[in-house]
Amino acid sequence: MTEGLMVIMARMRPVSRKPVYEQVSDRLREFIDENGLQPGDKLMTERELAAELSVGRSTVREAITALRAQGLVEVRHGDGIYLLQRSDDLITTLAEELVATHVDHPYIWEARQAIEVQCARLAAVRAGGEDLAAMESALDRMAAEIEAGQPALDGDRRFHLAVVQASHNPILIQLVAGIRESFDKTSETSLTRAGQPARSLAEHRAVFEAIVAGNPVLAADRMLDHLVGTTDDLLRIGNVKRPAKGRADAPTDPQA
Structure with a gap:
């Protein structure tokens, strides 16, 4: 040269x-x-x-x-x-069982933590330009909804789905598609509380920044903080009841 x-x-x-x-x-x-x-x-x-x-x-x-x-x-x-x-039969059966027990919100939040934290981790490694654009569009939608005095349910849903899609894991994507109704119920319970939409938007942006940076550990940690923080707030104000201890069908809490 x-x-x-x-x-x-x-x-x-x-x-x-x-x-x-x-x-x-x-x-x-x-x-x-x-x-x-x-x-x-x-x-x-x-x-x-x-x-x-x-x-x-x-x-x-x-x-x-x-x-x-x-x-x-x-x-x-x-x-x-x-x-x-067929895959749609498998997911439909699981979805029906979960929706039937939607009153036990902690179970659904625990499932969200397990699934969406892993999706955020994978998204930080696998997300492409279209995935990032979908997340950014969802954040803009949330901001617009909040500005209009709305609970930002549509933007929130779009963001979480965009992160799941960005995992490029067909099993996780199919699973979330089948139990989306239950996930939406938990989001609605959370976002209709005063001040929560703005907090969720800030936390979503933090997750997005970690994914853009290609940092899977940070993306997973931030998504977990977001979901756990929301769950704890709901339990603390008494909107959601934990399953009674000692129930035969209640799972053992590994952190107890």
């Missing part, structure tokens, strides 16, 4: 951060939905799937393993791959 000569090069496109096996898993879900396959139906073989999707059989095997972990398919050695249940 000639000294003093500035060479201008085109920037390289970023590599997709989503593992190939996750993309294969997504394609299989689409195939199941588009073809209306039902529990008991047989899927293509690993060899056929690999050829259809132009990937290696080891990648197909990873995708099938992920679907097995979700209880969606069964591998019968020497026979083939069979659909056990």
Whole structure:
């Protein structure tokens, strides 16, 4: 290179951060939905799937393993791959059970903490430009709603969903989609309290900053602080009752 000569090069496109096996898993879900396959139906073989999707059989095997972990398919050695249940059936069943117990808000908040903290952690590593734009748009929506004297429910919902989507984890995304109604109930309980919308917006911005910075630990910590702080406030003012201690169906608190 000639000294003093500035060479201008085109920037390289970023590599997709989503593992190939996750993309294969997504394609299989689409195939199941588009073809209306039902529990008991047989899927293509690993060899056929690999050829259809132009990937290696080891990648197909990873995708099938992920679907097995979700209880969606069964591998019968020497026979083939069979659909056990559709993903929407699985999530619907879980959602119905959770919504039926929505009066036990602490259970739902605990689920939110487990799921959304991990989503924030993953988002800090995997979020792309569109993901960040969706989060920023949600924050702007919250600010506009607060300015108009509203509880900012729509902006809040959009932000949390954007973080979940930015995790690029299909299992977490499907799970949240199925139990969104229960999550919305907890947000409504929180955001209709005086002063909470503005506090939530500030905390959301802090989570967003950590995700933009690519700091998974900080993003997870800030999301946890946001959710735990909101839960503790609700319990302290008596709007939500904790399950009675000693109940047979009550989970043991590991921090007790």
